[in-house]
Amino acid sequence: MTNNHEYTIALAGNPNTGKSTLFNVLTGLRQHTGNWPGKTVVHAEGFFTYKDEQYRIIDLPGTYSLYSNSADEEVARDFIIFAKPDVTLVVLDATALERNLNLALQVLEMTDRVIVCLNLMDEAKKKGIIIDIAKLSKKLGVPVVPISARNKEGIDELLETIARMVHGEIQTKPTKISYSRTIEEKIAKLLPLVKEVIGDEYPARWIALRLLDGDTSLLHALQSQPHHLLKGGAHYGCHCSAKSI
Amino acid sequence: MDATVPPNPFDELLKEAQHLSGDDTREQIVSAIFQTSQAICKETVTYTKQEKLHETEKLDRIFTSKIWGFPIMLAMLAVVIYITIAGANVPSSLLAEFFGWLEGYITLAFEKMHAPEWLYGILVLGLYRGTTWVVSVMLPPMAIFFPIFALLENYGYLPRVAFNMDRLFKKSGAHGKQSLTMAMGFGCNAAAIMSTRIIESPRERMLAILTNNFVPCNGRWPTLILLASLFMAAGYTGGWKTLMTASVVVAMVVFGIVVTLTVSWVLSKTALRGVPTHYTLELPPYRRPKIWDTIVRSTLDKSVYVLKRAVTVAAPAGVLTWVLANIHIGDTTVLAYIAHLLDPFARQLGLDGYILMAFILGLPANEIVLPILLMGYLSTGALTEVDGLRSLKQIFIDHGWTWLTALNMMLFSLLHYPCGTTLINIYKETKSKKWTFVAFALPTGIAIAVTFTTAHIAQWLRFI
Amino acid sequence: MTQVKLERLCDAQPGERFRITKINIEGTMKRRLLDLGFVPGCEVTVLQKSPLGDPTAYRVSHTTIALRNEESSNIYGERIRDDKQS
Numbered sequence: 061m062t063n064n065h066e067y068t069i070a071l072a073g074n075p076n077t078g079k080s081t082l083f084n085v086l087t088g089l090r091q092h093t094g095n096w097p098g099k100t101v102v103h104a105e106g107f108f109t110y111k112d113e114q115y116r117i118i119d120l121p122g123t124y125s126l127y128s129n130s131a132d133e134e135v136a137r138d139f140i141i142f143a144k145p146d147v148t149l150v151v152l153d154a155t156a157l158e159r160n161l162n163l164a165l166q167v168l169e170m171t172d173r174v175i176v177c178l179n180l181m182d183e184a185k186k187k188g189i190i191i192d193i194a195k196l197s198k199k200l201g202v203p204v205v206p207i208s209a210r211n212k213e214g215i216d217e218l219l220e221t222i223a224r225m226v227h228g229e230i231q232t233k234p235t236k237i238s239y240s241r242t243i244e245e246k247i248a249k250l251l252p253l254v255k256e257v258i259g260d261e262y263p264a265r266w267i268a269l270r271l272l273d274g275d276t277s278l279l280h281a282l283q284s285q286p287h288h289l290l291k292g293g294a295h296y297g298c299h300c301s302a303k304s305i
Numbered sequence: 306m307d308a309t310v311p312p313n314p315f316d317e318l319l320k321e322a323q324h325l326s327g328d329d330t331r332e333q334i335v336s337a338i339f340q341t342s343q344a345i346c347k348e349t350v351t352y353t354k355q356e357k358l359h360e361t362e363k364l365d366r367i368f369t370s371k372i373w374g375f376p377i378m379l380a381m382l383a384v385v386i387y388i389t390i391a392g393a394n395v396p397s398s399l400l401a402e403f404f405g406w407l408e409g410y411i412t413l414a415f416e417k418m419h420a421p422e423w424l425y426g427i428l429v430l431g432l433y434r435g436t437t438w439v440v441s442v443m444l445p446p447m448a449i450f451f452p453i454f455a456l457l458e459n460y461g462y463l464p465r466v467a468f469n470m471d472r473l474f475k476k477s478g479a480h481g482k483q484s485l486t487m488a489m490g491f492g493c494n495a496a497a498i499m500s501t502r503i504i505e506s507p508r509e510r511m512l513a514i515l516t517n518n519f520v521p522c523n524g525r526w527p528t529l530i531l532l533a534s535l536f537m538a539a540g541y542t543g544g545w546k547t548l549m550t551a552s553v554v555v556a557m558v559v560f561g562i563v564v565t566l567t568v569s570w571v572l573s574k575t576a577l578r579g580v581p582t583h584y585t586l587e588l589p590p591y592r593r594p595k596i597w598d599t600i601v602r603s604t605l606d607k608s609v610y611v612l613k614r615a616v617t618v619a620a621p622a623g624v625l626t627w628v629l630a631n632i633h634i635g636d637t638t639v640l641a642y643i644a645h646l647l648d649p650f651a652r653q654l655g656l657d658g659y660i661l662m663a664f665i666l667g668l669p670a671n672e673i674v675l676p677i678l679l680m681g682y683l684s685t686g687a688l689t690e691v692d693g694l695r696s697l698k699q700i701f702i703d704h705g706w707t708w709l710t711a712l713n714m715m716l717f718s719l720l721h722y723p724c725g726t727t728l729i730n731i732y733k734e735t736k737s738k739k740w741t742f743v744a745f746a747l748p749t750g751i752a753i754a755v756t757f758t759t760a761h762i763a764q765w766l767r768f769i
Numbered sequence: 770m771t772q773v774k775l776e777r778l779c780d781a782q783p784g785e786r787f788r789i790t791k792i793n794i795e796g797t798m799k800r801r802l803l804d805l806g807f808v809p810g811c812e813v814t815v816l817q818k819s820p821l822g823d824p825t826a827y828r829v830s831h832t833t834i835a836l837r838n839e840e841s842s843n844i845y846g847e848r849i850r851d852d853k854q855s
Contacts (some may be wrong), residue, residue, distance in 0.1 A: 076461075076589035084602065101502065123603055125804040127331075129797050132504055155590060157350055157831040159806050161342035162335075183592060188354025196349040212593045239337045248327045257314040271322035273331050283315050332792075335803040336810065339830075362816055366795065366825065374820035468835050472821035475837065481824075583798045583840055585805060588826055588833040 066114040070139055072167060073151030074160050076123035078179045080104075080207040082151055083119040086219075096226065101135045109218045118145070124159075138168050139280055141262060146226045151177045154184035154191060154206070164200065166236035169266045173220055174202045180228075182208040191252075201233040203287045239269075245262050246272050258282060309759030361590040374469045381462070382558060385453050387551040393445035400441035405601050408433065426631060427624055435623015438676045439615050442527045447608045451492055451525065455603035459594035462617070463488055467586055475581050477566045478573025480509035482584065484514075487565065490520040491558075493611050494723055497522075498730040506582040511740065512569045514731055518723040518748050519561040519568070523611060524671030528718045531553050531675065535698045536711035561719050564751065614726055618669035626666060626677050640681055654753060656711035657704070664717065669725040674718070709763050713756045720752035776848055778813065779825070779841035786849040787813045793843040806830040807844060 073079040082089070087106025096103045104119040120139055121132035140148055150167050152160040158180075166175055178191065197204040203221050207214030224230050238244070250268040258267060262282070270278045352358060368372055387663040391479060408429065415425045463485060471481040482504050490497035497517050521529055530550060538549035573579065630640040637645070640662070647665075648658030659681040667674035679697075682704050701710075722745045723731070732741040782788045789809050792799055804828040807813065814828040826834040836844075 076587065079560060089605070094598055099808065124801070127800060127804065129804070131801045156831040158342055158346045159832050161345060162338050165341055180592075181657045183590070187357045187360075189358075190351045190353060191348045192351075196345065199349065210598065235341075237337055237341050240333050242327070243330065243333050243337070246330075248497050250322055250325060253318055257318045268322075269334065271318065272326045273334060274323070274326055276319065279315055330811065331800060332803065339806065339808045339811065343830075345814045358831075362828070365833070366817060369819060369826070371818075429853065468819050468824065468826065469821070471819060471835070471837070472823050475823075481837075583794075583837060585801055585840070586824070586835040587805075588835060590833075703828050 066116050066147040067222075068143065069117040070143070070145040070148045071119045071151060072126075072140065072148055072163065073122055074124055074134055074153065075181075076226055077122070077151045077153040077160065078209045079122055079151045080119060080151075082177065082179060082207070085212055085215060086117060087211050101131050103135075103145045110148060110223055113223070118143075123163070125163060126170070127270075127275065132225050133262075134277060134281075137170075137278070140167065142208045142281070142285055144171070146173060147222055148174050149177050149222070150174060151179050154178045154180050155187055155189060157191065165235070165237060168200065168202065169237065169269070170263055172202075172234050173225060173257070174232065174234065175218070175225060176200060176202055176204045177218060178204060178206045179209050181214070182211055192292065199235060201235045203230060203232070210242065222295070243269075243272070252300055323658070347386075361461075361588075364591055365588065368462070368465050370469055376509060378466060378469060379555065379559075381457070383551055383555045385450070385457075386554050386558075387547060388453060389446050389526070390534075390550055390554075391547050391733075392449045395478075396445040396448075397441055400444065401437075404437035404441060408437075411747050423631075425504070426627055431624040431627030432620050433623075435626065435673065435676065436620045438623075439619040439670070439672050440612070440681070442675075443523060443672050444612060445616055446526055446530075447523050447611060448604060450526070451603045451607040452600040454488075454492060455607075456594050459592070459599050461589050461591045464586060464588050470589060471586070473566055477570035478509075478577075478579070478581055479512045479516075479566075479569040479607045480504045480506065480581060481586060483509070483565075483569070485515045486513045486517060487520050487562070490517045490522060494518055494520075494522045494525055495614070495726040495730045496607070496611070498734055501734070501768045502603065506575075508577050509578055509582060510570055511735070512733065513745050515572065515740075515747060516565040516568050518727065519565045519720060521558065521561060521719055522671065522724075524724060525718050526615045527672065528675050529557055529715050532559075532711040532715050535701070536708045539698075545689065557719055560716075564720065568747070568751070576706075587746055591753065605682060615670055615672055619673050620727065622666065622669050622673050622677075626673075626680055628732050629666075630680060644681055651759065654717065654756040655709055655763070656717065657710070659704070660710075660714055660717075664721060667724075670720070671718070671724050709760065713760055716750065716759065717752050717756050720748055720755055722746075722752075775845035777842050778815075778827075778836075778844040778846065779838050780838060781815045781848050783825075785813050785815050787815065787846055788849055789813060789844055789846040791845040793845060799839065802836075802840065802844075805834050806832070807834075809846075812849070815828045 071083055077149055083106060086108050088108070090108065091104060091106030093102055093104045095101065099260055100221065101121055106113050106117050106119070108117065119138060120136040123130075123133045123136050126133055126137040126140070139145070148167055150164045152164060164174075167174055175304070176197075178193070178196075184191065191202050191206070193206055205214060205218045205221050207218055209215075221230070225232075239247070247265060247268050250271065251264055254268045254271070255262045258264065267278070267282075366379055411429055411433065415429065466488065467481055468483045470484045474481050474483050485503065486497050486501045490498045494517050497520075498514055501510050501513040501517070504513055511581075533553040534546060534550040537553040538546045541549045573581075626640070629643075630638050632639045634642050644658035644662045647661045648657065651658050651661040654661075659678055662672045663678035663681060666677050679700065682700055722728075728741060728745060731744045732738070735741060775790060776787075778787055778789070789807060789811055792807065792811060794802065811829065816826040816828055816833060819835070820826045824837045825841060826833050826835045826839075845847060
């Protein structure tokens with residue numbers, strides 16, 4: 061009966077993590093690219109079906125962080141915050157987990173509907189890198205699925221985890237980063253004002269942090285959002301032109 | 306007006322945040338995140354093979370070494386071009402034969418239907434021959450070149466090229482990532498224009514856009530390769546001939562890179578003044594690519610797309626050329642008339658009127674330049690199937706070609722204005738008529754200047 | 770902040786390790802460096818220079834990042850000299 065509904069999945073990750081490989085594996089030929097509205101950033105979108113349900117997957121630009129250093133990062137950030145995808149899949153390179161986790165931790169501050177996808181497990185194995193998946197999942201507070209996108213390994217488990225998350229069968233408890241005392245004090249001071257102005261549609265703590273960091277572009281983005289209309293988010297930024305490489 | 310508006314809550318919020326924020330907020334935030342991920346990794350990740358961890362670094366010591374870095378880069382380029390030339394030969398002629406065979410039946414069908422002569426001319430001799438020429442000339446090299454390139458890309462070699470060449474680009478005031486967009490241009494300049502988006506600074510992006518044309522794209526490879534093998538590698542046979550051809554083409558590419566750097570340097574000292582933006586470049590680990598997947602994906606993404614657009618411009622261009630070659634003014638055709646007009650100027654560039662006209666009519670797509678030229682020479686009014694390279698060379702020689710003509714045509718092809726699709730993309734990306742015009746005029750001016758110089762130096766030195 | 774005489778990252782030689790204490794760069798570039806792991810307190814290994822002498826590749830949190838001299842000369846810290854084999 062939910063056949064008409066389409067779930068939205070955002071694919072985030074560092075460059076060179078095999079994010080696009082995973083995108084291709086999941087969508088096959090059901091994909092098209094265009095531009096994000098008003099930006100010269102490539103917008104890639106694809107579709108797939110799992111257990112008779114429709115999924116739309118957005119391949120966000122590969123970025124090292126979501127702190128709006130570039131148009132790419134703003135696009136990725138805005139999509140996660142404003143379009144509120146049903147699941148944000150963070151693709152990490154298992155061979156460089158430390159650097160890659162930064163992005164995952166940033167996403168976890170923004171939303172709790174996150175699945176961490178540990179890609180390039182085959183490479184990690186070759187290099188003798190052993191990762192305690194269960195422990196990592198516990199530490200992060202969200203599901204962690206090891207895969208090797210190019211060998212098409214772990215895809216079934218990933219799809220199953222996605223399906224369970226969109227159906228609300230997975231409770232997550234994203235880890236919170238504790239900042240230095242001065243930062244935490246500033247967050248505490250700013251938080252009431254953020255809640256008053258923005259409401260609780262968006263993660264207040266994260267917004268407070270971004271504002272403390274001087275991220276004015278976020279505030280502009282917030283200001284120009286037609287709130288409440290975005291809830292479903294199904295059609296955010298989807299002016300896809302014909303294929304243009 | 307503004308004074309009467311009540312204070313915007315957003316502005317209030319911003320003001321409060323700015324008031325609280327300190328100088329090193331960002332540093333503290335990022336440090337906290339890094340410490341968290343370090344702590345998590347410490348508890349969850351174990352490294353069992355220390356020696357395996359740094360394999361990429363060992364490879365980098367070769368690929369980006371002082372001694373081997375540049376030779377390996379040149380060798381890679383030569384190998385890619387060699388494989389493309391050697392591999393494309395047979396399938397190209399097979400395709401041409403197939404289309405010729407098919408044309409026989411199409412002709413029969415037209416005769417059966419008693420189709421009028423002009424319809425047969427436009428549809429078969431113009432449209433069909435123009436399109437199939439482009440397909441048989443372009444498809445095989447593309448089907449080889451794009452996958453090899455994608456394999457190198459997926460292996461992780463391209464960032465090393467950027468790493469090796471960075472200093473040259475910095476010196477010329479351009480962005481280090483320009484080498485990546487240039488690499489893209491080897492496949493298709495139109496696609497490369499889109500890829501310049503990876504360069505964030507508008508000034509350097511413009512440099513990358515304006516100079517991208519100086520790397521030969523897929524539509525120009527056939528011209529370069531054919532002329533090189535006919536005139537530059539004439540004295541060689543077999544594998545040596547291919548090798549010689551590849552070396553001449555590599556030399557052309559290197560010359561294109563030199564022009565790119567020089568033009569970037571001049572522009573960044575004049576119209577696009579500024580200092581190169583700082584940048585960081587990640588050198589990802591080398592990874593053995595999935596060969597089959599890479600080939601399929603690059604064929605779907607690139608080859609089919611480029612071919613589609615080539616066919617869509619080649620088809621109308623084939624029709625137009627046929628029409629021009631079959632409308633008579635007095636006792637000459639329009640085609641011959643235009644060529645005659647252009648001839649004096651073209652001679653100054655070491656070319657002739659037909660060559661220049663072919664370049665002009667070939668504006669929509671570089672790959673139709675050669676077929677238009679042949680059509681002009683043979684004045685049969687339709688694209689011809691030329692049986693074998695030998696007769697092809699004879700046609701050129703009969704029209705007064707020397708190695709200098711070939712060289713000048715190669716240079717003009719390498720340096721002249723971008724094709725129509727590329728110009729449209731440049732306009733779309735820059736949103737500026739002025740810069741699109743510059744992107745047209747600048748290379749054209751350079752192409753004219755360079756061919757003029759070579760032609761006159763050669764004459765002066767009495768090489769010819 | 771610190772009274773100790775700090776060294777510049779660009780002066781560290783290939784093979785050496787370096788602990789960052791201060792980044793004297795402003796704006797986006799600083800943010801980018803921080804995102805990549807050039808964070809005060811972190812350790813960086815100098816891998817090698819480009820064939821033309823600049824940029825230089827560094828190993829930082831298990832990844833390889835190349836920086837130009839303009840950046841690395843504004844990153845301060847201390848060389849770690851204990852073991853040169855790594």
